[in-house]
Each structure stands twice: as C-alpha cells, then as structure tokens.
Amino acid sequence: MNRRKIRVLVAKPGLDGHDRGARVIARALRDAGFEVIYTGLHQTPEQVAETALQEDVDVVGLSILSGAHMTLVPRIKKLLIDNGMGEVLMVVGGIIPGDDAEKLLKEGHAEQIFTPGDSLDRIIGYISSKF
Amino acid sequence: MHQLVTDLLNGNRRAAARMISHVENDDLIKRELLKELYPHTGKAYLIGITGAPGSGKSSLVDCLLQEMRNDGLKIGVIAVDPTSPFSGGAILGDRIRMQDHALDHNIFIRSMGTRGSLGGLSRSTREAIQVLDAFGKDIILIETVGVGQSEVDIVKTADTTVVVLTPAGGDSVQTIKAGIMEIADIFVINKADLPGTERTTTEINVMLDMKKEGGWRPPVVQTVSVQNKGINYLWESLQEHRIYMQESGTLENIRLERVKRELTDQVEFLLKNSVWNQVKEEIKLDRLVEEIARREKDPYSAASELLDKLNIFEQKAGEDG
Ligand SMILES: Nc1nc2c(ncn2[C@@H]2O[C@H](COP(=O)(O)OP(=O)(O)OP(=O)(O)O)[C@@H](O)[C@H]2O)c(=O)[nH]1
Ligand SMILES: [Mg+2]
Numbered sequence: 001m002n003r004r005k006i007r008v009l010v011a012k013p014g015l016d017g018h019d020r021g022a023r024v025i026a027r028a029l030r031d032a033g034f035e036v037i038y039t040g041l042h043q044t045p046e047q048v049a050e051t052a053l054q055e056d057v058d059v060v061g062l063s064i065l066s067g068a069h070m071t072l073v074p075r076i077k078k079l080l081i082d083n084g085m086g087e088v089l090m091v092v093g094g095i096i097p098g099d100d101a102e103k104l105l106k107e108g109h110a111e112q113i114f115t116p117g118d119s120l121d122r123i124i125g126y127i128s129s130k131f
Numbered sequence: 132m133h134q135l136v137t138d139l140l141n142g143n144r145r146a147a148a149r150m151i152s153h154v155e156n157d158d159l160i161k162r163e164l165l166k167e168l169y170p171h172t173g174k175a176y177l178i179g180i181t182g183a184p185g186s187g188k189s190s191l192v193d194c195l196l197q198e199m200r201n202d203g204l205k206i207g208v209i210a211v212d213p214t215s216p217f218s219g220g221a222i223l224g225d226r227i228r229m230q231d232h233a234l235d236h237n238i239f240i241r242s243m244g245t246r247g248s249l250g251g252l253s254r255s256t257r258e259a260i261q262v263l264d265a266f267g268k269d270i271i272l273i274e275t276v277g278v279g280q281s282e283v284d285i286v287k288t289a290d291t292t293v294v295v296l297t298p299a300g301g302d303s304v305q306t307i308k309a310g311i312m313e314i315a316d317i318f319v320i321n322k323a324d325l326p327g328t329e330r331t332t333t334e335i336n337v338m339l340d341m342k343k344e345g346g347w348r349p350p351v352v353q354t355v356s357v358q359n360k361g362i363n364y365l366w367e368s369l370q371e372h373r374i375y376m377q378e379s380g381t382l383e384n385i386r387l388e389r390v391k392r393e394l395t396d397q398v399e400f401l402l403k404n405s406v407w408n409q410v411k412e413e414i415k416l417d418r419l420v421e422e423i424a425r426r427e428k429d430p431y432s433a434a435s436e437l438l439d440k441l442n443i444f445e446q447k448a449g450e451d452g
Pocket of ligand 1: 182183184185186187188189190191225228276277321322323324325354355356357358
C-alpha cells in the first residue's frame with residue numbers, strides 16, 4: 001500500500017446490543033493496513049454520515065443486526081450523497097435476507113452486502129480490491 | 132486562491148476534512164494549500180491532553196467539549212492513536228467517547244494514526260492543527276497516543292499540556308514515568324472514584340512543592356470523567372493557565388520558538404530537495420557509492436566534494452524542488 005492510507009469508518013447504526021462482530025472486522029481491517037475509525041454502538045444515520053465527512057473516509061462499513069437495514073442503509077447513503085460523499089464505498093454486514101440485499105444493491109444504496117456466512121478474508125479481499 | 136481554501140474559510144466542513152487528508156497523505160498540493168492558509172492561522176489556543184493508555188483522555192475531552200460549548204467556543208479535536216508498525220493500519224477509537232458531539236457543527240473531530248512517528252503525535256498533527264486553526268476554531272484539543280512513548284512532541288506543540296493520571300492504587304507515584312512531571316502544566320487525577328485518589332494527589336503535590344521554581348505551579352485536579360465530576364475545575368485551571376501564559380509573556384515566547392522551528396524545518400526541507408534533485412541530475416551516485424564501499428574514498432570527503440560540485444547556493448532554491 002502507498003502513502004495514501006485507505007480510511008474506513010466502521011459503524012453500528014441502530015439499536016442492536018453488541019459490537020463483537022464490528023470489532024473483529026475493525027481489527028482485521030487494521031491488520032490489512034487500513035485506518036479504521038471506530039465509533040461504537042447506537043449511532044444515528046446522521047452521526048454516521050457526519051463522522052464519515054469529518055474523518056474523510058473512503059469506505060463506510062455498517063454492521064446491522066437489528067433488522068432495520070431497509071431504513072438505515074438508504075438513509076445513510078442519502079446523507080452521504082447530500083454531503084458530497086456519494087462516491088464513498090458503502091459496505092453492509094449483518095443478518096440481511098437475500099431479497100433485501102438484492103434490493104439495496106439494485107437501488108444503489110450499498111456497493112456490497114455480507115452476511116454471517118461470509119469469511120473475514122472475503123470481506124477484506126473485497127474492500128482491498130476496490131483500491 | 133485554491134477553491135478548497137476558499138471553501139474552508141467559508142466554513143465548509145468537507146473542505147476542512149479534505150484538506151487534512153491532503154496534509155496527512157503528503158499530497159503534492161499540500162504546500163500550496165498550507166501557504167494560503169497560513170495568514171489565517173495563529174488564533175486558536177492549543178491544548179494537549181496526554182497520559183497513559185486508558186487513563187481517560189478521550190472521556191475528558193468529551194466532558195471538556197461540553198464546558199467549552201457552554202461558553203460559546205468553537206472547538207477542533209485531533210485524536211491520535213497508534214499505527215501498527217506491522218501492517219501500517221490502525222484502529223482509531225478515541226471518537227467513541229465523543230460521539231455525543233458529532234452533530235454539533237461548532238465542533239470538528241479528526242482521528243489520526245501516528246503513521247510511523249514516535250513522539251506521541253503523528254507527523255502531520257502540526258499541519259492538521261493549522262487547518263483547524265484557519266477553519267476558525269477557538270480552541271484545539273489534541274489527544275496524544277497513550278502508549279509509553281516519549282511525550283516531547285505535545286509540549287512543543289501545545290500552549291497548555293494536561294497530563295492525565297489515575298489513582299496509583301497500591302503503587303506509589305514514584306513509579307510514574309520519569310519526564311512526565313516536567314511536561315505538565317496541569318495534572319488531572321482522573322477516575323477519582325477509585326481508591327488511592329487522595330494519596331496520589333498528595334504525593335504529586337509533594338513532588339511539585341519540592342521543585343522550588345518560580346512561575347506557574349501546576350494544579351492537581353481530581354475528576355471523574357464518566358460522571359462529569361470536577362470538569363468545571365479543570366476548565367477553570369485551563370483558563371487560568373492560559374491567562375498566565377499570556378500575561379507572563381510565555382505564550383509569545385513559545386509561539387516564536389514554534390515559528391522558528393517551522394522556518395528551520397522548511398529551510399531544511401527545501402535545501403534537501405534542491406540538493407538531491409541536482410545530485411540526481413548531475414552526479415553518478417551509484418559510482419560514488421561503489422568507490423566508497425571499496426574504500427577508495429571516505430563518505431566524509433565524498434559528501435563535501437559532492438556539495439562543492441553543486442551550485443545550490445547560487446540559484447534560488449526552487450519551490451518544491
Ligand atoms: N471508574 C472510572 N472509569 C473511567 C473514568 N474515566 C474513564 N473511565 C474508563 O476508562 C476507560 C478508558 O477511557 P478513555 O477515555 O477511552 O481513555 P483514554 O485515555 O482516551 O484511552 P486511550 O485513548 O485508549 O489511551 C473507559 O472504559 C472509561 O469508561 C472515571 O472517571 N472513572
Ligand atoms: Mg482515547
């Protein structure tokens with residue numbers, strides 16, 4: 001990787017109660033050479049978008065287990081676009097049914113969606129391949 | 132004027148964020164941007180927060196932000212976390228404690244990895260400060276990395292340095308890292324809800340009293356940042372120290388020192404660039420290296436001869452080489 005570090009915001013929007021998965025991802029991303037901004041639990045879409053802006057990230061990774069992905073993901077994507085950050089790579093991980101995933105991808109709310117079956121290597125590999 | 136600078140001076144937060152990325156990544160445009168920003172800097176007051184890992188630096192910043200906002204101030208925060216020497220990656224987690232302020236547009240928080248720098252700040256922290264200063268922040272809070280590296284950087288960078296300690300528990304304060312006593316303008320004993328607080332406070336006060344020096348005597352402030360206790364005293368102490376720095380003329384002196392360092396750094400930077408660019412063009416360095424390796428020449432005379440051949444001092448050092 002060159003001088004320019006790829007910055008990733010790992011955020012947990014919504015109400016779900018633990019962030020073990022998000023922490024594991026954050027560590028794996030660090031070990032792959034990314035700068036990970038980690039913001040903890042219970043972030044509102046507005047907080048996620050504003051943090052992405054101030055931290056000038058290249059990637060937003062959302063971890064959503066609460067089932068609220070169909071409202072949270074489009075909302076955050078819209079706020080990012082409003083902030084002039086439409087080009088940010090949006091990656092979502094969580095328990096997301098196939099139909100929902102397809103819809104989110106097709107409507108351009110996210111660039112990629114991962115579910116609990118996906119390996120860490122796959123997730124890191126995908127993000128790395130984009131830079 | 133560069134569009135990014137115009138936008139930043141107009142209060143555009145995205146422009147400020149982009150600008151910090153440019154300085155962090157050492158982009159070509161960096162020096163041009165910093166040049167245009169410079170006339171707008173020098174107004175912010177810089178407060179450094181240092182202390183052991185987990186002592187509560189980020190929680191204290193979070194509390195201080197509230198106090199400062201109550202006084203109508205605009206604040207920038209730069210929170211530095213260590214970059215992994217193995218992967219070059221980092222987890223920047225200081226923000227977790229500050230997210231209640233994420234939507235306050237008068238606060239701008241930026242996390243930075245040390246990216247190889249060892250003094251507790253990152254290589255570009257100084258420049259990121261310039262950006263937030265020009266952006267119009269009244270106060271810039273700088274949280275250093277917690278690891279036991281040397282804290283010298285923060286003293287050179289900040290106008291006021293706060294050292295955060297926690298109740299030493301069974302340990303005596305004597306075990307506190309040497310050097311940390313010297314750099315504090317204000318001591319905070321955070322986690323004052325834990326046992327040993329009074330003893331730690333007393334021991335530090337005794338140590339401070341033994342150093343019979345004139346001038347500023349660092350106060351020792353007890354806080355419980357998770358309960359927002361003692362923060363008003365800390366804020367008062369910060370304001371008192373600022374007044375002391377201004378009235379004693381110390382502030383002016385350290386700022387002159389800082390400018391002098393900036394100038395020296397820039398001269399050295401340009402000189403180095405200019406020399407190496409010419410060397411690349413005019414001198415067969417590989418051959419010289421081989422001659423030295425064969426001991427036909429020594430590096431000391433080779434370096435002098437090399438500089439004699441160049442005419443760097445006659446021509447104007449080209450900007451950016
Ligand atoms: N009991 C107690 N715990 C505290 C207090 N302040 C902070 N903590 C806890 O200490 C831990 C570390 O707090 P931070 O504010 O992240 O400390 P830090 O110095 O910024 O940590 P690093 O940036 O990782 O070096 C957290 O779990 C806090 O909840 C306090 O006043 N009392
Ligand atoms: Mg911290």
